[in-house]
Amino acid sequence: MVTDRDHLVLFCRVHKSNKIFRAKIR
Structure with missing residues (x-):
């Protein structure tokens, strides 16, 4: 199970990576 911290x-x-x-x- 993924924790909130891992998700963050x-x-x-x-x-x-998006940036x-x-x-x-560009």
Whole structure:
């Protein structure tokens, strides 16, 4: 089972990768 803390860390990772992904597109 995923805890809130793990979920938050996962969300942060996805958010960071999203920023990098957008930066690469631009």
